[in-house]
Amino acid sequence: MNDLSKIHPMYQFSLKAFSVVFQKAVEKSTPDAVLQRRVTNLIDTITLSAFQYTTRGLFECDKLTYTAQLAFQILLLNKVISPSELDFLLRFPVQAGVSSPVDFLSDYCWGGIKALSSMDVFKNLDTDIESSPKRWKEIVDSECPEREGFPPEWKSKSGLQKLCMMRALRPDRMTYAVRDFVEESLGSQYVSGRALDFAVSYEESGPATPMFFILSPGVDPLKDVEKHGRQLGFTFDNRNFHNVSLGQGQEVVAEQALDLAAKEGHWVIIQNIHLVSRWLSTLEKKLDQQAASSHPNLRVFISAEPSSFIPQGILENSIKITNEPPTGIYANLHKALDNFSQETLESCSRKNEFSQILFSLCYFHAVVAERRKFGPQGWNRSYPFNVGDLTISINVLRNYLEANAKVPFNELRYLFGEIMYGGHINDDWDRRLCCTYLEEYIRPEMMDGELFIAPEFLLPQSLDFIAYHQYIDDNLPAESPYLCGLHPNAEIGFLMQTSDILFRTLLEMQPRDGGSGEGAGTTREEKVRTLLEEILQKLPEAFNLTELYGKVEERGPFVVVALQECERMNILTQEMKQSLRDLNLGLKGELTMTSDMETLQNALYLDQVPDSWTRWAYPSTLSLGLWMADLLNRIEQLKAWSSDFQLPSSVWLGGLFNPQSFLTAIMQSTARRNEWALDNMALYCDVTKMSKEDVGIPPRDGAYIHGLFMEGARWDTQAGVIMDSRLKELTPAVPVILLKAVPADKQDSRNVYPCPVYKTRQRGPTYVWTFNLKTKESPSKWTLSGVALLLQT
Structure with missing residues (x-):
C-alpha cells in the first residue's frame, strides 16, 4: 500500500515528502500507536485516491488537492494552524437569509462573512467591511486579489486565516490562493508543474x-x-x-x-x-x-x-x-488543424471552399472541446467529441464538394450537427447549441471574406497549411470565454466550481477520528449529534392531510398541486425524522449501527444532504445548512397556501417539488374556463417590473411567479429585454413573471429567445419548461452564451 513506486511520478514528489515529514514528526513526538495509525492511514488514503480524483476532469485542481492536504496536515501536526479555522475553510458554513449591504459582495459571500465574524479571531470583520467599503472593494475587484494586501488591522493574520477571508470575499480565486499558501508553507517545488516524460x-x-x-x-x-x-x-x-x-x-x-x-x-x-x-x-x-x-x-x-x-x-x-487534452482555444485549434496537412488541403478540386470550411470545422471542433470546461453552462451533459468526428466530417465535406456544383450549406450543417457530432448528443438543448454553432461558422458569407467566427477573429481566406498555423498565432485574440460565445462570467463560475470540488475533496480526506486535526476540540460524533438535534427541533409537524382534504370543496388544478406538494413534503420530513432518530439511538448505543446510519452520519459531518433524503426530495446543489433553510422556506409557503387554498399573490416556483405541475395547472385552469383543448395551448411569459413585495393580489388570468435567476445574461427591467451580464454578476434575479395560457398558434415567436428553465445549475435532467423572452439581439447569441433561467442558485 505504501509502495510509492506504484504512483505516477507527478505524485511521487509530494507523497514521498509527505511520508518522510510525517514519519519524522512521529519520531519526535511521544510514541503513539493511534497517531502512527493515522499517519499510515492518511498516506494510504491519498495513495489510493490518486486514481479516483484524477478522473474528475479538473487535473490541475486534483494535483493541488494532494499538496494542499500535505501542507494542512503538516501544519496541524505541528500546531501551526488552528483546527477550527481549517474546519471553517473546508466547510465554509454560510449564514442563510442575509442580504449584503455592499454592492461588491453577493448575499452568499456576505453570509460567509457573517459566519466568519462569529469567530473571535475575525470579530468585527463584517462591521469593518460595511463601514469601510472602499478599501475592501479594491481587494474584491482586483484581478489577483490573493496577491493583494489586506487593510492594516487584518494584515497580521496567518496564512490560513487569510484563506478563510479570501474564500468569503472571492471564492472564484481560491485555487490560486491555496496554491500560493502551499508554496509559502512547503516550497515552490510543490506547486511547480513538471513535464511528463x-x-x-x-x-x-x-x-x-x-x-x-x-x-x-x-x-x-x-x-x-x-x-x-x-x-x-x-x-x-x-x-x-x-x-x-x-x-x-x-x-x-x-x-x-x-x-x-x-x-x-x-x-x-x-x-x-x-x-x-x-x-x-x-x-x-x-x-x-x-x-x-x-x-x-x-x-x-x-x-x-x-x-x-x-x-x-x-x-x-x-x-x-x-494525459489531459489541451486547454484553451489556441491549443485546441492548433491540435485540430494538426490532424491534416498540405496534402489534405490539395486533395479537393475546389480548394478555396474546401480549405475555408475545413478551417471553420477545426475552429468548431476546438470550441466544442473547450466548452466542456464550463460545466453545465457549456454543455448540459458531457460528450466524448473526438478527432474521429472531425476527420470523418472533413471526408464528408470533400465528397459533397466534389459532387455538387454549389456548396450545399444546409446539407453540410445537418450532417455535421445532427450526425457526425450530433450522434453523441442526447440532450435537445445541446443539439440546438451544436447546430447554432454550425449556422454561425458555416454559411455563404464565409466565401466573401466577411465572416467573423469569433470577436475580432476573421475567418482566413484560402491559405496553405503552414500559413493557417501562422494566422492563428498572429490573429487569434487572447484566451477568453468570448471565443466560445460565452460571457467572461462563465469562467468565474467554472473557477468557483473548481474551488468547491477542491475543498469538498479535502474535507472528505480529513482524518475521521477527530475534527479536522489534532485538538479540534469536538469529536466527530459530538458534532453529528448536535446537528441532528438541531434539525429535529427545526422540523415542524407534518401536514394533516385528512384535515386538508376535508376543507376542500372543489379540487381545481391549483388545489390539486397544493395537496400533492403537502403529501410529498410529509414523505420527505418523515424520512428525515425517522432516520435522524434512528441515528441518535445508534450513537447512544441503544441501536446497532447499520451501514445506512454510518452513511447518514458521514453526510451530516461533511455538511452534505444525505442520499436517503434526496431520494424523496428535489434536485439541489446546496450544502446541508443552506438546504435546511431552503426546506423550511418551502414548508412556510405550503403552510400559507394550504391554509385556505387560495392561489398566492405570487408563487415561489422554485419552492415546489414539481414546478411543471403548477405550470400545467395554469393551462388547465384557462382551458376549462374557455373550453379550449389543452394540447393546443402554450404559456405566454411576461416579465414585469415588479418585485415580490410589489404584488398585491393574484392576476385574474394566469399566475405570478417569482424567485427565478438568469445565468449567462441578465434581464433589463427598463428595456424589457435580455441584455449582456454585468461582470461578476453570475445569476442576477429576474423580476416577477406573469404566466398566462394562450392558444399555441397565437404565441408570438418574433424577437424572442426560447429560454430553457432548469431547477438547478446542474441543468440537464432538471429541465422544467421553456419561456419565450423578448430580445433585441439575435437569439443565437443567447444560445451560444448558454442563457437559461434557474429556480435555484
Whole structure:
C-alpha cells in the first residue's frame, strides 16, 4: 500500500515528502500507536485516491488537492494552524437569509462573512467591511486579489486565516490562493508543474507493474507507447507488440495475447477495459499470476475511461497515468488543424471552399472541446467529441464538394450537427447549441471574406497549411470565454466550481477520528449529534392531510398541486425524522449501527444532504445548512397556501417539488374556463417590473411567479429585454413573471429567445419548461452564451 513506486511520478514528489515529514514528526513526538495509525492511514488514503480524483476532469485542481492536504496536515501536526479555522475553510458554513449591504459582495459571500465574524479571531470583520467599503472593494475587484494586501488591522493574520477571508470575499480565486499558501508553507517545488516524460514512467514499470492510462476525451495516450516501443524494438512487424481493443468477444483474444507475452517477453496493450466489467476479475487474477513468473521483458499497458468498477488490485499494482487534452482555444485549434496537412488541403478540386470550411470545422471542433470546461453552462451533459468526428466530417465535406456544383450549406450543417457530432448528443438543448454553432461558422458569407467566427477573429481566406498555423498565432485574440460565445462570467463560475470540488475533496480526506486535526476540540460524533438535534427541533409537524382534504370543496388544478406538494413534503420530513432518530439511538448505543446510519452520519459531518433524503426530495446543489433553510422556506409557503387554498399573490416556483405541475395547472385552469383543448395551448411569459413585495393580489388570468435567476445574461427591467451580464454578476434575479395560457398558434415567436428553465445549475435532467423572452439581439447569441433561467442558485 505504501509502495510509492506504484504512483505516477507527478505524485511521487509530494507523497514521498509527505511520508518522510510525517514519519519524522512521529519520531519526535511521544510514541503513539493511534497517531502512527493515522499517519499510515492518511498516506494510504491519498495513495489510493490518486486514481479516483484524477478522473474528475479538473487535473490541475486534483494535483493541488494532494499538496494542499500535505501542507494542512503538516501544519496541524505541528500546531501551526488552528483546527477550527481549517474546519471553517473546508466547510465554509454560510449564514442563510442575509442580504449584503455592499454592492461588491453577493448575499452568499456576505453570509460567509457573517459566519466568519462569529469567530473571535475575525470579530468585527463584517462591521469593518460595511463601514469601510472602499478599501475592501479594491481587494474584491482586483484581478489577483490573493496577491493583494489586506487593510492594516487584518494584515497580521496567518496564512490560513487569510484563506478563510479570501474564500468569503472571492471564492472564484481560491485555487490560486491555496496554491500560493502551499508554496509559502512547503516550497515552490510543490506547486511547480513538471513535464511528463513517458520514458521515465516506463523505467518504473515491470512485468508485475502494468501502466494504466486514464482516458481523456480527444486524447490518445497510447501513441507514446507505440513510439517508445519502436525505439526499443517492440513493433507489430516484429510480432512482439500486441494491441487488443476490448469489445464483444475480444476477451479471449486478450487472454491469449497476455499468455504469449508472458512467455516470450512481449508488450501488450489492452484498451477500453471499462467496456467488459464482468471480465475484469479474470484480468486481475491473470495479472497477479503473471507477476510472479513471467519473462522480464513483459510489459502490459491498460487503458480505461474513469469508472467505479475497475478492480482495486489492478489500480494498486499499476502506474496510473492521465494525459489531459489541451486547454484553451489556441491549443485546441492548433491540435485540430494538426490532424491534416498540405496534402489534405490539395486533395479537393475546389480548394478555396474546401480549405475555408475545413478551417471553420477545426475552429468548431476546438470550441466544442473547450466548452466542456464550463460545466453545465457549456454543455448540459458531457460528450466524448473526438478527432474521429472531425476527420470523418472533413471526408464528408470533400465528397459533397466534389459532387455538387454549389456548396450545399444546409446539407453540410445537418450532417455535421445532427450526425457526425450530433450522434453523441442526447440532450435537445445541446443539439440546438451544436447546430447554432454550425449556422454561425458555416454559411455563404464565409466565401466573401466577411465572416467573423469569433470577436475580432476573421475567418482566413484560402491559405496553405503552414500559413493557417501562422494566422492563428498572429490573429487569434487572447484566451477568453468570448471565443466560445460565452460571457467572461462563465469562467468565474467554472473557477468557483473548481474551488468547491477542491475543498469538498479535502474535507472528505480529513482524518475521521477527530475534527479536522489534532485538538479540534469536538469529536466527530459530538458534532453529528448536535446537528441532528438541531434539525429535529427545526422540523415542524407534518401536514394533516385528512384535515386538508376535508376543507376542500372543489379540487381545481391549483388545489390539486397544493395537496400533492403537502403529501410529498410529509414523505420527505418523515424520512428525515425517522432516520435522524434512528441515528441518535445508534450513537447512544441503544441501536446497532447499520451501514445506512454510518452513511447518514458521514453526510451530516461533511455538511452534505444525505442520499436517503434526496431520494424523496428535489434536485439541489446546496450544502446541508443552506438546504435546511431552503426546506423550511418551502414548508412556510405550503403552510400559507394550504391554509385556505387560495392561489398566492405570487408563487415561489422554485419552492415546489414539481414546478411543471403548477405550470400545467395554469393551462388547465384557462382551458376549462374557455373550453379550449389543452394540447393546443402554450404559456405566454411576461416579465414585469415588479418585485415580490410589489404584488398585491393574484392576476385574474394566469399566475405570478417569482424567485427565478438568469445565468449567462441578465434581464433589463427598463428595456424589457435580455441584455449582456454585468461582470461578476453570475445569476442576477429576474423580476416577477406573469404566466398566462394562450392558444399555441397565437404565441408570438418574433424577437424572442426560447429560454430553457432548469431547477438547478446542474441543468440537464432538471429541465422544467421553456419561456419565450423578448430580445433585441439575435437569439443565437443567447444560445451560444448558454442563457437559461434557474429556480435555484
